[in-house]
Amino acid sequence: MEFALPSSTSFLTVVLAAALCFIVTIIRLHQRPKRKHKLPPAPRPRPLIGNLNLIGTLPHRSIYELSSLYGPLMCLRFGSFPVVVASSADMARSFLKTHDLAFIDRPKTAAGKYTTYNYSGLFSSPYGPYWRQGRKLWQAELFNARRLASLHHVRADEVRSEHLYMVNLNVISRMVLGKKYVVDGAGSPTTPEEFSRMIDEHFFLNGALNVGDLIPWLGWLDVQGYVKRMKRSAKMFDHFLEYVLDEHDERRRRRDGNEFVAKDMVDVLLELADDPNLEVPIERDGVKGFTLDFIGGGTDTSAVTVEWAMSELLRNPEVLAKANEEMDRVISRECLVEEEDITRLPYLEAVVKETMRLHPVGPLLTPRLCREDVSLGGYDILAGTRVLINVWTISRDPDVWDAPMEFRPEQFVIAGGGGGVDVKGQDFELLPFGSGRRMCPGMSLGLKMVQVILANLVHAFAWRLVLYVHCCFVLVLDCVVSFLFF
Structure with a gap:
């Protein structure tokens, strides 16, 4: 058997490779071992799906059950991404206050891309100059106390509407868009029924x-x-918003000199979009994105909260009687409740707080994204981790609330109870609007709407729960008789 001698080039290549391997081995031997991260408790993930098999159709309830096993800070894996869940007031405070800046970002999602004009709205946009500028504009120009006060007459007019959903929609339409665009009849870009579905x-x-x-x-x-x-949803909303912006642009073009005065929030946004001094320009999609935030955030959320409040009042007639007694004592029967009356109705305010405690519109706050490695609660939260705050679980914590599964507004008015707890983001036991820099910027308006609408529903009508049991019994009996004799 003959062996071919390697060429000088091949031999040199082998020697260099061997030397490189030797050097790398020596370096690794002398390197200090990497610190092993201590992650929060977690169930074992499955390949590919992670822990998605543990999440049912109501994710906040599934996560509530998991937190009872793994604690108030736990780690899950949703597909390819790690997710950390906070399920206590102390953990929420750590994420939303102590380390707010580290967890202020948003993960990018298909919904943010396709339904909010490629993250052009305030709620979905990632942390950065555009979001910081947008937040300042919302606070200084769009939802300041002066502007809300100037539109008080709109809210007072619309509280007389016949349908709960339309009250909120009409208020938001007149405040944001300048008029009611969602009406039946010619000249409207959409009908109330179609818009509700949208x-x-x-x-x-x-x-x-x-x-x-x-x-x-x-x-x-x-x-x-x-x-x-x-x-498809984005296309329908874009058709509606283009109609609105075209009308506003036409009205602005007809102005005489510099006498044009903004009369609604779309006017304000269009003026801001023309401002050359903005740090980040607001394009037309940005105006539409912010407008959609106004409409979406102010319409359905308030209506759902009022529905839950009325449901609880009807299920708890003794609470309804107390609310009625307070109304009769403070406000004349012949008068509607006004916004300035709310401060004289502490029990009604307690009813609203208790409703938001038991039935938060967003049981899981909008996900956040960790921007940097953080040590929290003795555990390591790594950059890129998604963060969920389960306010549904926090508002049912038996260590914080007495009889947490019951509807008891008294705990917000009794001294020494939850009376000092508010919904404005400073008390982490109750976070219907979130907290920190990312909390809902329309909180003041939303709270006014819920309180005034609920107060007038309670004050202006005599409510009672229909006895469905009797009706169901009659229906079943009728079916049985029909089956037996026909």
Whole structure:
């Protein structure tokens, strides 16, 4: 058997490779071992899906059950991404106050891309100059006390509307858009029924667990059909918003000299978009994104809270009687309740707080994204981790609330109880609007709307619960008789 001698080039290559391997080995031997991260307690994830098999159709309830096993700070894996969940007031304070800046970002999702004009709205935009500028504009120009006060007459007029959903929609339309665009008849870009479906679809798609967001390499399949629905929803809203902006642009073009005065929030946004001194320009999509935030955030949320409040009052007639007694004592029967009356109705305010405690519109706050490695509660939270705050669990914590599963407004008015707890983001036991820099900027308006609408519903009508049991018994009996004799 003959062996060929290696060439000088091949031999040199082998020697260099061996030397390189030797050097790398020596360096590794002398390097200090990397610090092992201490992650929060977690259930064992499955391949590909992580812990998604543990999440049911109501994610906040599934996470509530998991937190009873793994504690107030736990780590889950949703597909390809780690997720940390806070389920106590102390943990929420750590994320939303102590380390707010580290957890201020938003994860990018298909909903943010397709339904909010490529993250052009305030709620979905990532942390950076655009978001910081938008937050300042909301606070200084759009939701300041002076502007809300100047539009008091709009809210006072619309509280007389016949339908709960239309009260909120009409108030938001007149404050934000300048008039009621959602009406029956010619000249309207949409009908109330169609617009209600659009809002419902928008809320659903922005809250749904989209597989493509969690397992990116499966995103192109759109296995749930959500992306297709997002695109259709975005097209419908864009048609509506283009109609609104075109009318506003036409009115601005007809102005005489510099005498044009903004009369609604879209006017303000269009003026801001023309401001050359803005740090980041607001394009037309930005105006539409902010406008959609106004409409979506102010319409359905208030109506749902009032519905929950009335449901609880009807289920608890003794609470309804106390609310009525307070109204009769403070306000004449012949008068509607005004916004300035609310401070004289502490029990009604307690009813609203208790409703928001038991039935937060967003049981899981909008997800946040960790921007840097953080040590929290003795555990390591790594950059890129998604963060969920389960306010539904926090508001049912037996260490904080007496009889947490019962509807008891008294705990917000009794000294020494929850009377000092408010909903404005400073008390982490109750976070219906969130907290920190990312909390809902429309909180003041939303709270006014819920309080005034609920007060007038209670004050102006005599309410009682229909006895469905008797009706159901009669229906069942009728079915049995029909089956037996026909």
